[in-house]
Amino acid sequence: MSATKPAPSPSATMVRCAQDWRRRAREQTIISLLILLVALVALLDVIRPGMVSLNWISSTLLYAAPLGILAAGQTLVMLTGGIDLSVAAVATAAGYVMASQATAQGDARAVFFGLGIAAAVGLVNGIGVGVLRVQPLIMTLGMSLVVAGFLTVYQVLAVASAAAVPGFVTAVGSGTSLGFIPNSLVLWVPIAALVIWGLRRSGYGRLLYAVGDNPTAARLAGVRVWEVLVVDYVLSGLLAGIAGIDLAGLTSTATIDLGNSFLLPSIAAVVIGGTSIFGGRGGYGGSIVGALILTVLVSLLTIIDAPEPFRQVLYGAIILGVAAAYTRVVNE
Amino acid sequence: MKAQARVSGEVSKLVIVNKTEDASQQVADIRNLISAGVNAIVLNPADPNALNGVIKQATDKGIVVVAVDQNVTAPTAYVLSNDQYQYGYLGAKWLFQKLNGTGNVVEMRGAAGAAADTDRHNGFEAALKEFPGIKVVASTFTGWQEATAAQQIQNLLSSGLKIDGVWTSGIDSTVVDAYKTAKKPFVPIVGADNNAFVGDLISLKADGLVGAAVTNPPPVGGAGIALALQILKGQKPADRVIKIQPEVWDNTTADGMAKLQAAYDPKLDPFYGVNFQVPPYTTYTKADLLACKGPGE
Numbered sequence: 001m002s003a004t005k006p007a008p009s010p011s012a013t014m015v016r017c018a019q020d021w022r023r024r025a026r027e028q029t030i031i032s033l034l035i036l037l038v039a040l041v042a043l044l045d046v047i048r049p050g051m052v053s054l055n056w057i058s059s060t061l062l063y064a065a066p067l068g069i070l071a072a073g074q075t076l077v078m079l080t081g082g083i084d085l086s087v088a089a090v091a092t093a094a095g096y097v098m099a100s101q102a103t104a105q106g107d108a109r110a111v112f113f114g115l116g117i118a119a120a121v122g123l124v125n126g127i128g129v130g131v132l133r134v135q136p137l138i139m140t141l142g143m144s145l146v147v148a149g150f151l152t153v154y155q156v157l158a159v160a161s162a163a164a165v166p167g168f169v170t171a172v173g174s175g176t177s178l179g180f181i182p183n184s185l186v187l188w189v190p191i192a193a194l195v196i197w198g199l200r201r202s203g204y205g206r207l208l209y210a211v212g213d214n215p216t217a218a219r220l221a222g223v224r225v226w227e228v229l230v231v232d233y234v235l236s237g238l239l240a241g242i243a244g245i246d247l248a249g250l251t252s253t254a255t256i257d258l259g260n261s262f263l264l265p266s267i268a269a270v271v272i273g274g275t276s277i278f279g280g281r282g283g284y285g286g287s288i289v290g291a292l293i294l295t296v297l298v299s300l301l302t303i304i305d306a307p308e309p310f311r312q313v314l315y316g317a318i319i320l321g322v323a324a325a326y327t328r329v330v331n332e
Numbered sequence: 333m334k335a336q337a338r339v340s341g342e343v344s345k346l347v348i349v350n351k352t353e354d355a356s357q358q359v360a361d362i363r364n365l366i367s368a369g370v371n372a373i374v375l376n377p378a379d380p381n382a383l384n385g386v387i388k389q390a391t392d393k394g395i396v397v398v399a400v401d402q403n404v405t406a407p408t409a410y411v412l413s414n415d416q417y418q419y420g421y422l423g424a425k426w427l428f429q430k431l432n433g434t435g436n437v438v439e440m441r442g443a444a445g446a447a448a449d450t451d452r453h454n455g456f457e458a459a460l461k462e463f464p465g466i467k468v469v470a471s472t473f474t475g476w477q478e479a480t481a482a483q484q485i486q487n488l489l490s491s492g493l494k495i496d497g498v499w500t501s502g503i504d505s506t507v508v509d510a511y512k513t514a515k516k517p518f519v520p521i522v523g524a525d526n527n528a529f530v531g532d533l534i535s536l537k538a539d540g541l542v543g544a545a546v547t548n549p550p551p552v553g554g555a556g557i558a559l560a561l562q563i564l565k566g567q568k569p570a571d572r573v574i575k576i577q578p579e580v581w582d583n584t585t586a587d588g589m590a591k592l593q594a595a596y597d598p599k600l601d602p603f604y605g606v607n608f609q610v611p612p613y614t615t616y617t618k619a620d621l622l623a624c625k626g627p628g629e
Contacts, residue, residue: 048491055514056490063483100601155601163601174513251478252509253528255601261477298480299487308444308473 029274029326033289036322040296048303058180060295062173062250065184066091066259068291069243070266071273072195073236075287078270079199080212080229081279082129082136084236086121087266089144091244091259093151094118098245099165099254100158107166115241121147122237123230130229140233151256165248173249184246191239195284208232212279265294272322293322335620336554343557355382362386372396372560374553377404380447396563400556402447407572410563412556414548415575416448420455420501422580423522423546425462427497430520430542430584434465435496438488442501443475452501469493474503485510495519502548504529508541524548525581530596533583544582545592552576 045052070087077084098114105113121143128139165173175183199205207228210218219225240259247262248254273290275282297318301311347370355378363386365373373390377383377399384406387397391408398410427437439456442449460466470488474481481503488495489510497520498507504523511518518536521543523529533543549555555576559569581595582588 048493051487051491053490056487059486059490059513063479063486066479158601174509247479251482251506253478253505255478257477258479261475261480295483298483302470302472302484302487303491305470312444 030285030289033273033286033293033322037289037293037296040293040300044296044300044303047300051303054180058176058182060292060299061182062176062184063298064291064295065173065182065188066243066247066250067262067265067269067295068188068288069191069239069246070259070262071269071287071291072191072284073239073243074266074270075273075275075282075284076195076199076208076232076239077136077236078212078275078277079208079279079282080232081215081277082229082232083140083267083277084125084233084240085137085140085263086125086144086147087236087240087243088259088261088263089147089151090118090121090237090240091247091262092256093121093147094241094244095248095254095258096151096163096244096256097154098169099248100154100163102164102166107168110166111169111245114245115238118237118241118244119234120237122234122240125237126230126233129233130226148256155256163254165252165254169245169249170252171249173246174252184250187242187246191242192284192288199283204228204231209280212281214280265291268319268323269294272319272326274326294319336557343561355379358383359386362390366390366393366395370395371564372398372557374398374400374556374560376401376553378402380405396560398556398560398563400552403573409572410559410569411573412552412559413573413575414552415577416451416548417455417458418575419524419546419548419578420452420457421459422455422578423544424456424459424499426544426546426580426582427499427520427522428459428463428466431466431497433463436467436469436494438485438495438498439468439471440481440484440498440500440503440507441471441473444473449473449501456499469495474501476501476503478503478506481506482510486514489514489516498522500524502526504543504545505532508532508536508543518542520544522546525595527597527600530581530592531598533581533592534589534596537583537589542584544580544588547579547581549576 041052070091073087074084094114094117097117098110101113102110125136125140125143128134128143129136172183172187177183199208207218207223210221210223211225211228215225218228243262244259247259251258269290270282270287271277271290272293273282273284273286273288275286297315301315304311306314347365347368358375358378359382362373362375362383366386366389373395375383375397380403383404387404387406387409390397391406396410397406397408398412400412402413403411431437439453441453460468470493472481472484472488474484481500485498485507499522500507502524504521504526505528507521507523508518508529518539518541521541523543523545525545525547529543530545532541533545559574563569579591580588581591583592
């Protein structure tokens with residue numbers, strides 16, 4: 001600001017403050033999301049005093065982990081302007097195949113099988129979207145139906161296979177260390193670090209933003225867009241597989257609808273977290289906070305004494321409200 | 333279904349059409365089956381009313397129609413289903429009696445809007461009226477999803493609410509796991525005859541787990557085949573609607589324990605319903621059922 005300008009009037013100061021706040025909110029969107037998260041936790045503790053304890057935080061993180069890992073894959077795909085509607089089916093397949101093969105094949109190979117199937121479905125998605133140019137929505141929706149169908153057939157074959165979730169998977173998915181540190185953080189923290197670092201610092205991360213921002217420009221600049229997309233969907237499939245195995249560990253059972261309830265939350269977490277569904281903008285940090293907000297929201301809705309339709313409306317309204325408020329802040 | 337058709341020795345051909353949860357598609361399928369000249373149709377209806385027209389067409393041609401699992405209102409069709417009202421009533425009554433008529437109870441329902449959930453809830457409410465000392469401190473919808481139920485019960489356990497008993501609509505072993513993880517003493521739990529829960533009721537009895545599995549036999553399709561064959565042979569049941577009564581397998585009585593132990597099979601899927609016979613209809617063995625082979629296969 002130059003010294004020759006007259007002193008700003010009080011109302012101008014307020015306007016500038018507001019603009020300043022908006023600018024800061026735009027830059028520090030994660031901060032505003034964290035404030036919302038803390039507010040929700042505080043509300044929970046007001047409704048049921050004493051509920052928020054170390055134990056509660058620990059188990060909330062355990063429940064948020066599979067959603068957070070699913071949202072990692074979803075973030076990577078959404079950054080390119082795509083969407084992966086097969087994440088829930090892939091997570092289910094990975095968890096179920098792992099559990100049903102554990103007795104016959106041994107624990108480690110069973111986990112490997114589960115992840116292999118997840119990556120394979122991701123590869124098919126990637127080829128469909130990247131090479132054959134199928135709309136991501138249709139491609140991944142179709143694949144989720146294909147996977148669910150195969151799983152139903154497989155269940156009939158595997159029903160007498162003594163399905164059991166391996167002990168170490170249960171320990172990772174639902175155990176805690178030193179009393180309160182959730183074990184699934186050994187999966188989630190490295191994944192989060194890798195995704196956040198990869199998106200900010202690696203060449204592949206920049207390619208994802210470039211493809212999402214303007215695929216034609218990216219192609220003209222010499223980016224092999226199809227390769228970027230194939231790798232992207234394989235990563236999303238693999239992350240969904242890891243989430244599914246974590247989820248099987250969390251519930252210590254694997255059924256053929258293991259991950260089904262996570263599809264829409266995985267998308268909501270990313271959108272709340274500020275990643276544009278049109279691609280090119282966003283990041284995984286916001287999705288992590290989005291996943292935590294959704295998990296706390298479910299706790300809140302379980303605790304309040306309200307009829308189910310009211311809970312559903314509230315859940316939807318809060319997601320809508322956050323997403324809308326966020327989009328306004330970001331676009332102004 | 334395939335197993336019962338095979339062991340009956342009376343079915344020459346079993347046509348299986350899989351179209352779930354879509355009434356209009358079911359109408360088209362039934363039309364095709366009528367044209368194919370079948371003797372009997374056993375179906376799991378997607379809607380109680382939408383199929384009435386096509387069911388009438390079938391029965392007009394002398395085809396026996398048996399709806400299993402869900403109700404149809406067509407007056408010429410037979411209906412064979414689990415009595416979900418009694419599932420809710422008997423399980424809740426057992427729980428309230430275990431609590432000597434006083435205490436705080438959590439009701440973990442199924443999916444909001446599902447007919448079976450509504451019927452079970454009505455049964456639960458009917459039992460609740462008989463025990464004025466019982467208070468429902470929380471009622472949740474699990475959507476019959478383990479992960480959802482796990483988070484709900486875990487939140488309720490850390491909420492400081494006093495919980496003396498838990499009634500579930502079938503996501504049962506998940507609740508047992510939550511108590512184990514939280515290292516809280518077990519309270520009486522009502523669940524379904526899922527393999528994992530039946531196993532828990534046996535193996536954790538020594539650790540103080542008191543509970544009951546209410547049966548909800550899944551292979552009603554097989555029973556439907558048996559009923560259709562009976563009707564084709566001229567043995568018509570007295571009532572158009574036949575409700576299979578659930579049993580309560582209680583791990584505190586010798587009789588209940590014996591039934592639980594007979595049903596438990598560690599080799600099966602954790603959520604496989606272990607009560608696989610529907611007397612007096614089904615005549616297959618468990619091996620027949622698991623082989624899943626139809627006539628001629």
